Amino acid sequence: MATERETPAPDGAPRGARGTARSATTAPLVLTGARVVLPTGTVENGRLAIDGTRIAASAAAGAEVVDVSGHWLVPGFVDIHNHGGGGASFAGTAEQAMAAVRTHRLHGTTTLVASTVTDEMDLLVRQAGLLSELAEQGEIAGIHFEGPFISPCRKGAHSESLLRDPDPAEVRKLIDAARGHAKMVTLATELPGGIDSVRLLAEHGVIAAVGHTDASYEQTAEAIDAGATVATHLFNAMPALGHRAPGPIAALLEDERVTVELINDGVHLHPAALELAFRHAGADRVAFITDAMDAAGSADGRYLLGPLEVEVSDGVARLVEGGSIAGSTLTLDRAFRRAVTVDKLPVEDVVTALSANPARLLGLDDRIGSLEPGKDADLVLLDADFALKGVMRRGEWVVAPQLP
Ligand SMILES: [Zn+2]
Numbered sequence: 046m047a048t049e050r051e052t053p054a055p056d057g058a059p060r061g062a063r064g065t066a067r068s069a070t071t072a073p074l075v076l077t078g079a080r081v082v083l084p085t086g087t088v089e090n091g092r093l094a095i096d097g098t099r100i101a102a103s104a105a106a107g108a109e110v111v112d113v114s115g116h117w118l119v120p121g122f123v124d125i126h127n128h129g130g131g132g133a134s135f136a137g138t139a140e141q142a143m144a145a146v147r148t149h150r151l152h153g154t155t156t157l158v159a160s161t162v163t164d165e166m167d168l169l170v171r172q173a174g175l176l177s178e179l180a181e182q183g184e185i186a187g188i189h190f191e192g193p194f195i196s197p198c199r200k201g202a203h204s205e206s207l208l209r210d211p212d213p214a215e216v217r218k219l220i221d222a223a224r225g226h227a228k229m230v231t232l233a234t235e236l237p238g239g240i241d242s243v244r245l246l247a248e249h250g251v252i253a254a255v256g257h258t259d260a261s262y263e264q265t266a267e268a269i270d271a272g273a274t275v276a277t278h279l280f281n282a283m284p285a286l287g288h289r290a291p292g293p294i295a296a297l298l299e300d301e302r303v304t305v306e307l308i309n310d311g312v313h314l315h316p317a318a319l320e321l322a323f324r325h326a327g328a329d330r331v332a333f334i335t336d337a338m339d340a341a342g343s344a345d346g347r348y349l350l351g352p353l354e355v356e357v358s359d360g361v362a363r364l365v366e367g368g369s370i371a372g373s374t375l376t377l378d379r380a381f382r383r384a385v386t387v388d389k390l391p392v393e394d395v396v397t398a399l400s401a402n403p404a405r406l407l408g409l410d411d412r413i414g415s416l417e418p419g420k421d422a423d424l425v426l427l428d429a430d431f432a433l434k435g436v437m438r439r440g441e442w443v444v445a446p447q448l449p
Contacts, residue, residue, distance in 0.1 A: 072107065072108065072109050073094065073095060073096040073097075073101065073104065073105040073107070073108040073109070074094070074095045074096075074108055074109045074110075074111065075092055075093065075094045075095070075104040075108045075109070075110050075111070076092065076093045076095070076111050076113050076118060076426075077090075077091075077092045077110060077111070077112050077113065077114075078090055078091075078092075078112050078113055078114030078115070078116075079091055079092075079093070079113045079114070079116050079117060079118040079426075080116070080117045080118070081093055081117075081118045081416060082117065082118065082119045082120070082392060082393060082396045082416065083415070083416055083417070084401065084415045084417065086393065087392065087393060090114075091118070092104070093118055093416060093424070094108065094418075095422040095437070095440055096108075096440075097422075097440055098421060098422055098439040098440040098441075099418075099419060099420065099421060099422055099440065100416060100417060100418050100419065100420050100421070100422050101418055102418040102419075111446065113426060113435075113446065113448065115428065115429055115449075116426050116427060116428055116429070116434060116448075117392065117426070117427040117428075117429075117431070118416065118424055118425075118426060119381075119392075119396050119399075119400070119416075119424065119425050119427065120396060120399075120400040120401070120413070120414060120415050120416050120423060120424060120425070121153060121154070121155025121156065121400065121413065121421075121423030121424055121425055121436070121437070121438060122152075122153045122154045122155065122156075122377035122378070122381070122399045122400055122425065123154070123155070123156040123157075123186075123399065123400050123403035123404050123407070123409075123413065123414060124149065124154045124156070124157045124158065124334055124335050124337075124377055124403070125158045125189065125228070125229065125275075125306070125332055125334055125403045125406060125407065126158065126160050126189060126191070126229075126277070126278070126306055126334035126335065126336050127145075127149065127154075127157050127158065127159065127160055127334070127335050127336070127337050128159075128160045128161075128162060128191075128336065128337060128338045128339075128350065128372055129141075129145040129337060129338050129339040129341065130144075130145045130148035130149050130335075130337050130338075130339065130340075130341035130342045130343065130376070131144045131145055131147065131148030131149075131339075131341070131342045131343055132144070132339055132340070132343040132348075133145045133148075133339055134338065134339045134349070134350070135159040135160060135161060135172070135176060136161065136162065136164070136172060136349075136351055138175075139175055139178065139179060142159060142175070142176065142179055142184075142185070143179070143184060145159075145339070146159075146179075146184055146185060148341065148342040148343070148376075149335075149337070149341070149342070149376060149377070150436060150438060150443045151342065151436065151443060151444055152342060152376035152377060152378040152379070152433065152436075153376075153377055153378045153381070153425040153433055153436050154335075154376070154377050155413070155421075155423035155424075155425075155436070155437075155438040155439075155443075156186045156403075156404070156407075156409065156413055156423065157185055157186060158185065158186050158187050158188065158189045158228050158229065158407070159176050159179070159185045159187075159188055159189070160188075160189040160190075160191050160336075161173075161176075161188065161189070161190050161191060161192075161351075162191055162192055162202070162203055162350055162351035163191070163192030163193040163195065163200075163203035163204055163207050163208060163351060164192075164193070164204070164207060164351050164352060165207060166193070166215060166218065169190065169193070169219060169222070170218060170219065170222040171222075173188055173190075173219060173222035173223040173224075173226075173227070174222055174224070176188045176223070176226070177222075177223050177224040177225070177226045180223075180226035181224075181226070186228065186407055186409065187223070187226045187227065187228035187229075187407065188223045188226050188227050188228060188229075189228055189229040189230070189231070189254075190219050190227065190229070190230045190231065191203075191231040191256070191257070191277065192207075192208065192231065192257065193207050193208050193209050194208075194209060194210065194211035194212075194215075194216065194230070194231075194232040194233065194236065194238075194239075194242065195208055195231065195232060195233045195256070195257035195258070195282075196208075196233035196235070196236060196257055196258055196259045198259040199233065199257045199258055199259050199282045199283055199284075200257060200282075200369075201257055201281070201282040201369055201370070201371070202350050202351075202353055202355070202364050202369050202370070202371035202372060203257065203351070203353075204351065204352055204353060207352075210236045210237045210238050210239075211232045211233070211234075211236055211237075211238045211239045211241075211242040212238050212242070213238060213241045213242050213245045216230060216232075216242045216245055216246065217245060220245075220246075220249050220251055227249075227251045228251065228252060228407060229251065229252035229253075229254050229275060230242075230246055230251060230252070230253060230254065231254040231255075231256040231257060231277040232253065232254070232255070232256070232257075232258075233255075233256070233257055233258040233259065233260065234253070234255055234258065234260060234264065234265070234267075234268035234271075234273060235258060235259060235260035235261070235264040235265075235268075239268065240267060240268060240271045243268050243271040243272050243273050244271050244272055246272065247271070247272030247273075250408075252274055252275050252406060253268070253271075253272055253273040253274065253275070254273065254274075254275035254276065254277045254306075255268055255269075255273050255275070255276055255277065255283075255293060255297060256276065256277025256278065256282060256283065257277065257282045257283070258282070258283050258293055259283070259284060260283075260284075260292070260293050261290065261292060261293075262290070262291045262292055262293065262295055262296045263296075264293075265292070265293040265296035265297060266296045266300070269296065269297070269300050269302060269303060273303070274302055274303055274304065274406075275303065275304050275305075275306065275332075275406065276293070276297035276298075276303055276304070276305040276306060277306055278306050278307070278308050278313065278334065278336055279294060279297060279298070279305040279306060279307060279322055280294060280307075280313075280314055280318055280322070281308065281313050281314075281370070298322060298325045298326055299325070301330070303326075303330065304326075304330050304331065304332050304402055304406055305322055305326050305330060305331055305332070306332050306333075306334045306336075307319055307322060307323070307331055307332070307333055307334070307398075308333075308334060308335070308336050308373055308375065309333050309375075309380045309383055309384055309388070310335075310373045310374075310375040310379070310380065310383070311383060311387070312360075312361050312370065312373065313336075313370065313373060316387065316388055319388060320388060323388075323390065323394075323398075328390075328391075328393075328394035328397045328398055328402075329397060329402065330402070331397075331398040331402065332398060332402045332403045332406065333377065333380045333381075333384065333395075333398045333399050334403075335373055335375040335376060335377060335380065336372050336373050336375070337372060337373055337374065337375055337376065338350050338355065338362050338371060338372030338373070338374070340355075340357040340360075340362055340374045341373065341374045341375060341376055342374075342376055343374075344357075345357045345358055345359065345360070347365075348362070350362070350364075350371050350372055353365075353366075353371070354366070355371040355372075357374060360374045361374070362374055377399055378425070378427075378432075378433040380399065381395055381399055381425075381427070381431060382427075382430075382431040382432065384398070384399075385431050386430075386431060400413075400414045400415065401414045401415055402414075421438075421439050421440075422437055422438075422439060422440040423437065423438050423439065424436075424437045425437075426446055434446060434447045434448065435447065
């Protein structure tokens with residue numbers, strides 16, 4: 046690596062972070078020589094200036110220059126559906142939640158919405174209070190409640206005995222418990238109270254996401270008309286696409302008001318299904334998510350997903366009882382690499398699906414989601430093979446650049 050204002054670090058030593066982490070107020074920085082993916086396209090041999098916590102329009106005088114030739118610079122990843130990682134989940138203590146957040150940051154996720162799973166209402170209310178504090182501290186971007194208002198027919202890795210119909214009063218209870226930080230609720234909109242709950246969520250500026258659903262095509266279209274705007278992990282935990290009964294997948298894919306979540310780990314979706322969805326919805330309507338559970342960024346073994354036991358083997362998480370797929374062990378750097386190298390999607394489209402779209406869904410696109418002056422200095426450095434080589438969040442290196 047070439048930095049003009051410091052002597053090269055010995056091999057193996059963290060470079061660029063200089064022992065104590067680069068604090069948000071240290072000298073301005075300019076990264077040069079990279080392929081920089083901007084909203085307008087990719088700039089070869091581009092430069093990106095960072096001043097404090099933000100991206101700057103130009104390099105300040107005396108800025109440290111780091112040559113990252115041969116690398117890609119892309120916006121930090123935004124994960125709107127994530128249950129945990131690093132051996133910890135968002136169903137535990139604040140320390141455990143932070144362990145999960147930090148694990149995903151090491152893999153390029155600079156903005157994360159913490160997802161709950163179905164549990165007792167009073168436990169979910171308590172969890173919402175705890176997670177809302179982390180949102181207030183700026184550590185997470187908000188809360189996604191996945192369940193308990195989901196279909197027993199499509200329960201996936203949720204406890205059947207704890208499922209309930211989507212009663213707007215109970216939905217309201219969760220929104221209130223999140224103290225302004227409820228971002229999304231996944232629900233089976235065909236259940237009694239489903240459509241009223243979608244309307245309530247839309248009125249409160251909370252995303253109503255159709256998922257874990259047994260709805261027909263027509264019922265799903267009704268939910269979208271009522272204000273639902275996201276498909277929770279399209280294809281997974283919903284009826285398959287049928288030629289006489291197209292079900293929720295066709296309704297969600299065809300409606301321009303809907304963004305579809307896709308879990309691109311090679312386990313949840315066949316590559317052809319991913320390609321079909323990506324082509325049909327278009328890059329602007331796809332959000333790649335992890336749906337990660339505790340074992341993401343951690344080892345195989347036994348874990349809990351909410352109250353249920355999960356066995357992780359070869360990185361695939363399944364319920365001990367019944368064998369349902371129970372979340373993923375995906376991190377978004379792997380999703381990126383797979384999308385480009387296996388699915389052969391254009392890098393710019395992958396950036397849109399990993400950063401710009403989820404940022405827009407969260408209403409945070411004035412601050413994050415693209416590499417533009419004035420936005421947070423959240424970025425990921427990838428080598429020519431799309432392996433992660435550096436992560437910066439709000440101007441601080443989370444992963445110091447590892448350069449040849
Ligand atoms: Zn989930």
